[in-house]
Amino acid sequence: MDYKQRIQSVLNYIESHVQEDIPSESLVALAGFSKSHFLRVFEAYTGFTVMSYVRGRKLDLAAERLRNSNDKITEIAYDYGFESHDVFGRAFKRVYGITPENYRRGRFLLPTFHAVNLALQQQGAEALIKTKPHTMIVTKPAMKLIGIECRFEDGVSSPDLWKQYFYEWQQTFGNIAHLRVEPEKEIDYALTVDRDESGYTYFIGIEVTSVDHVPSGTIARLIPKTKYARFTAIGPVGESIGRTYDHIFKEWFPSSSFQTAPGPIMEHYDMRCATHLGIPPEKHEMDIYIPIEPVKTETKEIIELQPYRAAYYKAVGTKG
Structure with a gap:
């Protein structure tokens, strides 16, 4: 199936x-x-x-x-x-x-x-991606990040975290800028963490060499060594990122032997998508890292119980 x-x-x-x-x-x-x-x-x-x-x-x-x-x-x-x-x-x-x-x-x-x-959904949506994202399996070493985050719940309005991040960058991160890994590349990371049935936590921050000092209003996140599928999205970020996620979950995963592993999904932004450097939006690039593991599960059948049997099992347990 x-x-x-x-x-x-x-x-x-x-x-x-x-x-x-x-x-x-x-x-x-x-x-x-x-x-x-x-x-x-x-x-x-x-x-x-x-x-x-x-x-x-x-x-x-x-x-x-x-x-x-x-x-x-x-x-x-x-x-x-x-x-x-x-x-x-x-x-x-x-x-x-x-x-x-x-x-x-x-x-x-x-x-x-x-x-x-789903049978009525528009077919051929993959054609919207003019340039397929470049894909590579990589293992990234452990990372230390400091940033700000917000929980996004369905039906609950949330702040524009990116706007807050850039607006408050100097006062929030200025005194730890010297701890930034590869500062000349101006790399920012966005993580989707703690995803559950109703929402997720979104984190934006920088990779640092130490988390001994975490500025007020920020938190530290430690990412262990992880195996990822890395996808390089090409084009205006606001458009390409959504199309790339569609490609990942509707095309790449179904034809691969992997599934998403527990852990943060990570977006990596650097000078390749820096509009202020004169790079045209159609040539912008950013990377999406999806933690992966081999497929382990099989499709299971949900067993229907008559109401009286369901009540019995709920009362005494399946071994009763």
Whole structure:
């Protein structure tokens, strides 16, 4: 089964179980990937984190029922897996900007959250990459980084971390600039760390020779020696980076014998994408490092249990 089929099987499972609790572990098992790899692949194919997709489908169908039935709001909340009326109301308002009660009274037009069908997605998206990213398997030695970071959660507004980084660079990093590794290359690193079902932490900083002094407002991150697949994106960074990630997870990984390993995904920016040096955007280059390991998992079948058997196993355990 190829990547698209695996993710579509997960989407189909979500759709047929949308009124139930859907633990991410079940979806990982169905896809047959490691968890870290599954989270990345699912987002690459759908544009959503796993739990934001599940929540989006639940709220979309709940809104339809609010509009087309006289069922109690509490009953609708429970039917779509929300713990209470209040939890449902907060989730509904966070996404739609209106309470379920006001929506039912006013019949406002809400944005829809359709189920994703990968077979209907535009084919040939890989053609958008005029120059395929150069790929190399590399092992990088351990690294010491100092920088700033922010947690990005679905549905929660976050600051522009890059803008903050450049604006506050001198006052934040000025007194440790002499510790920078290869200062003449002006290398900046961006890490995606602690990715889970609902979001990730984004870190921006510099590689240093020592973390004995960590300036106020920054943190240190130590990266162990790691094996990576390195991809060199070519073109305007704002455009090429997204296309390169699509290439990585929709083309390169499916045809390789690797999967994403636990650990940060790292973006490497240096003088090759320095607009102030007169380098035209179409010739900009930056590197993406994906930690990799050999594929270890196999696709598993999710065993359906009748409600009374599920309750029994929950009460006494699988060995009861």
